[in-house]
Amino acid sequence: MTSFNINDLVRENVKKLTPYSSARDEFSGEASIFLDANENCLGSPGIQWYNRYPDPHQTKIKKKLSAIKGVPVENIFIGNGSDECIDLLFRGFCNPGKDNVIICPPTYGMYQVSAEINDVEIKKVPLLDDFQLDLVHLENKVDDFTKIIWLCSPNNPTANSLNREDIEIVLNNFPGLVIIDEAYINFSRHRSFIQELGEYPNLVVLQTLSKAWGLAALRLGMAFASTDIIEVYNKIKPPYNVGQATQDIVLQALDNVENVNEMIRIIVQERELLREKLVALDQVEHVYPSDANFLLVKVTSARAAYNFLLTKGIVVRDRSNVQLCEGCLRITVGTPAENNSLINGLKEFKP
Ligand SMILES: *Cc1c(COP(=O)(O)O)cnc(C)c1O
DSSP: OOOOOHHHHOOOOHHHOOOOOOHHHHOOOOOOOSSSSOOOTTTSSSSSSSSSOOTOOHHHHHHHHHHHTTGGGEEEEEEEEHHHHHHHHHHHOOOOTTEEEEEESOOHHHHHHHHHHHHHHEEOOOOOOOOOOHHHHHHOOOOOEEEEEESSSOOOOOOOOOOOOHHHHHHHHHHSOOOOEOOOOOOOOSSGGGGGGGTTTTTEEESSSSTTTOOOGGGGEEEEEEEHHHEEEEEHSOTTOOOOHHHHHHHHHHHHHHHHHHHHHHHHHHHHHHHHHTTTTEEEEEEOOOSSEEEEEEEHHHHHHHHHHHHHTTOOEOOSSTTTTTTTTEEEOOEEEEEEOOOHHHHHHOO
């Protein structure tokens, strides 16, 4: 195994580039008259004033996140949703038309879409039948141009966590970046990899405020990684990638960790109740174990079941055409009332 060296991974053009220097970068001290950023001096129309550019480094949010997550500020990057954290890794590390990345389907669709947008080749190493990593094929697929291995745990849409030992084998043996997307980690029985950053210089952990924190509309994703990797992120990110309104609301929300923990407890409890009710239905063939806020459910005639539920005004995700998820629906855990409507809808469905 070749050892990890960030300089072998970062794109040459990124190494050479001079990042955009914003007005807020060039002056960030105390002053009373700001005539440096071409903002509108008169205010904003009819709302709270948003006429000034936001903090490009989201310092206040990072400080609060640092305390909540137990990760130093310099190991945190904040993106406009995880989607931006994903895209910037391609842009920073993968040469279009030359490098490749590995994904393990069935998994989150954005890794492939983002690769295609960036003209980066995707190699697929499907999960095994038990939705765990196929380490043998993974090793075989890696070549000199493989920059990133994308892992998602708990995985979307299969809902399970990947075996920790398997992830550790990948981290210890692959000299490129290993991304662990932990969008659903708060609903899992398993520990985050966020405390292992010191152990693995090639590790990037992605988390988001879109799921457990209930803030999907605000668009705030987080990447936790070595300072070397965070520096690449900061070098290539759009200067003001997180808006002021988002920063304001997130700062308030981050003071309510207990509230979030209570929501997680309720959703996990509802998930297990929903599982019991689903398992009891004739129309349901299997409910897979879940470490997330959704269930992967194998039903008879999945497409017809999906369409029938639509006639009742209930939208679930049809995953029946996805490899290894044949015949499955992905169902987000709803409120008790929503879950009851779903169960009643399915009861009426006659395949
Ligand atoms: C929902 C989800 C995200 C969240 O993306 P955001 O852009 O932060 O909303 C990330 N990864 C996975 C696997 C998801 O399912």
